[in-house]
Amino acid sequence: MKHDLIEPILIGGKWQKAESSDVFQAWNPANGEKIDRLFPVSSWPDIEKALSEAEKVIRPLAQSSAEKRADFFFVLADWLEKRREEIVAQAHLETALPVEPRLNSVEFPRLVNQIRQAAEALKEGSWCQATIDTKLNIRAKYGPLGGSVIIFSPNNFPLVFNSVCGGDFISALAVGNPVIAKANPSHPGTTKLLSEIALEALKQVNLPPASFQMIYHFNSEICFQLITHPTVAAIAFTGSRQSGLKIKEVAEKAGKLVYCELSSVNPVFFLPGILKEKATSLATELFASCTLGEGQFCTKPGLIVFQNDEAGQQFLNQLKKIFHTVTGGYLVSPQVLEKLKTEVERFKNEEAELLVGGELIPGPGFRFAPTLFSIEGRKFLQKSLTFQTEVFGPLTLAVLVKDIKEMFEVACALNGNLTGSVYLSDSKEDELIYSQLEPILRLKVGRLLNNKMPTGVAVTAAMHHGGPFPATSHPGFTSVGLPAAFLRFAARHCYDNVPNHRLPIELQNKNPNGRMWRLIDGEWSRGDIKI
């Protein structure tokens, strides 16, 4: 192939020819054909250049003002909006996610909204949790890590979780860390477009052009060399459990911080009272959540639990009906499709009962029928880990428990998850069951929902998109919800006996902007310190 047909990578603020060992193409999931742009698989010299450029900007970025980083985000959001149509079209081409409402009216607005939230948080300043003990003159705040952050992004959100302009990108840069982004191979063209816009925005505000760099692909050996490099401080990974665990192991052994979002089945418990009241509408609600984005959400309800009584049977019948609905969507890649087929076979072999679906939908593109399995509580408990591997795509397993005691046993057998939902009525019976189920579930999940499906993750201060292992690698951190998500990429910077004029402005006696919250001698305050 001719070298000049291969897409360039972004190193040191310049689009450069990659030293590629191979090339790849993205798929158009709607017709199942490869898109004809060639993207490089980088060799070590590319990575080495990126690391070297990133190292040069570690201190300049750390010293850049929060104002300037905020300006970058404001400019970025504006410029993304100017090219909205183009971005949406490109993401649609590579993922076949619907333009409306998904890409244009849901994901794109969230993309620019979260960038602007990050900008506002930087301008306001409270995110850094400035803490000041005046008597001893000890002061601390969060600040940058002193190394690069490597971002691996997932295939399912081409915009809001993109390794460029997505949540991890803005969190790492907000704190003042250089970013090296690896594109997801499902949507390299989208990542390139976002990178072009972000690079121009960087230049516009005079931040170092190497503040972020972008590489499309590399093999696992090079990956391990990258993530263990002395100048790397942290890694953010969202993707398959298998790859994530390997990256986690290698990077943590080298002393790096690793934030992995690995897998989650997002259990939903339906208590007996509510099933008696509204089985039909609940079935509709569940189906909508399971098939949102063709089930390619990390918060997809992959496991539902209810009692196998009359109301439960009626609910199951409703589910069987509605799972026959043919959705119009596509899976983002042939790999997702293949994995789904394999998992369906595995579920069958493990003696879960296939109730609906389980097959490809014939015709062009990567399509799979909504799939419903069921299993008795007793059998689930015998091999509960087997049935707790996340399956991407429109597949859900119903666990039919013989009584409430068995429901609690199922809850006890759960692994760590991003979310756990309980649907219940206001009846005394359901409240009593809830009061016993909640303490079990609470310790297994990051976000606990009542009468609400887990898909749909609002970007708001109290949101938590995280959970105990193996959902993520640290249950104290969130990847969605600003400014909390910044803290993954922050070190605590303490100043002991440092006079006022040598302190960063956030910790000086005068409140830097009159509105930043600071914890002064145990009291949150927006005031100045009078010494």
Added chain:
Amino acid sequence: MKHDLIEPILIGGKWQKAESSDVFQAWNPANGEKIDRLFPVSSWPDIEKALSEAEKVIRPLAQSSAEKRADFFFVLADWLEKRREEIVAQAHLETALPVEPRLNSVEFPRLVNQIRQAAEALKEGSWCQATIDTKLNIRAKYGPLGGSVIIFSPNNFPLVFNSVCGGDFISALAVGNPVIAKANPSHPGTTKLLSEIALEALKQVNLPPASFQMIYHFNSEICFQLITHPTVAAIAFTGSRQSGLKIKEVAEKAGKLVYCELSSVNPVFFLPGILKEKATSLATELFASCTLGEGQFCTKPGLIVFQNDEAGQQFLNQLKKIFHTVTGGYLVSPQVLEKLKTEVERFKNEEAELLVGGELIPGPGFRFAPTLFSIEGRKFLQKSLTFQTEVFGPLTLAVLVKDIKEMFEVACALNGNLTGSVYLSDSKEDELIYSQLEPILRLKVGRLLNNKMPTGVAVTAAMHHGGPFPATSHPGFTSVGLPAAFLRFAARHCYDNVPNHRLPIELQNKNPNGRMWRLIDGEWSRGDIKI
């Protein structure tokens, strides 16, 4: 040996005979002889019992009120005070740290003070960072991990860092996690005494007696089985880099949270101006810090950097004089002594120049002469990692740089450290050097000090005792400073669409005590929420 002479371990709230594979004795460092109590090295059945008992209390502890856990701490502090003499005497016997001022007037007061600080923080409640978005009804706070916390404590602080009643213990329990404490083999008798008191305090307030358990020792194979057990959530380790890294690797691979404090050389930079002004008093100050606790502090200045000019030479001469002072102290174990001897030989072999000390002090007990090495900046830079291994004991390496440029190079070559200090005058010259040195040092250390030695770590809200790898395993967390230290053992618990009556009291509309700070729609407030 007769089984009934071996000290019992604390499992499930009862002092039980250990299933020991071996026994060990602690040393009296003052006479170099073994103390005649026998402590067991536990086999797996002991650990299994402890894990099983801990598992039973995970949920009861998680559901216990913060008030009750605070009461436990208040009772504990009172009861420790009642047995102060006995505790101090026991710690003195096993460590030979001076009764006055160290154990009785510094460490013991800090022990009870930090326990009471933890109690106050629990009563007040702000530690959990309750965050409430009223419009969407999404609410979050920190809560327990849902598994046990295993604590490995260091040899150098028999009270405040003891795995029972010390900082990690109170942090893990404050959040509501069960603790399994491993005694440090240097002071098992002290740990037993603290355990006896803590157990009675638990019973007094009706917390589950298995809330904490204590085991003296086990081999590394059993250690790895313990820390990777499914019911374990987190590990706190303070000790040698080698053991810590192994524990970190094994536990993290199994998805556990690991907080290691591994090693730190705590660089101190002396700028030219201040050396001209007060070389003599600085030498005295440095020597006091280097030999505090016989240099067995994790914040001991192990590396000092200054310019090899006239003032620098004068400073070095002062240091040489004062390092000849014979301190009266002891090293806590023969292992520390042996390691120190080995490291002195290694420094010599690596061509650092031995200026003072470097030898055992003859006579009974574990004593070593204050030791000062020097090396040229150029040579240091050639093998900087070699000279950045922490050496426990009264040893310091002076790096003599030829100019300020070389001083910056030394700073750039530094690994992550707990602290970094700069001594400077108010002269323009020093301020200018500082403005260039600070951005380098800031990203390498947790706590940055001006004109102050790093030893002496105040337990206060803004304190940060942590730092970039390899000082610790996560630069965002601190092991000293309350309530920040709690957060190492906390998961974020988010509630989405959960009605008021099902929320934990910290997140309900009414402020639970009228004084807890909560972040409500972006504003820190002590008020109720009006819906």
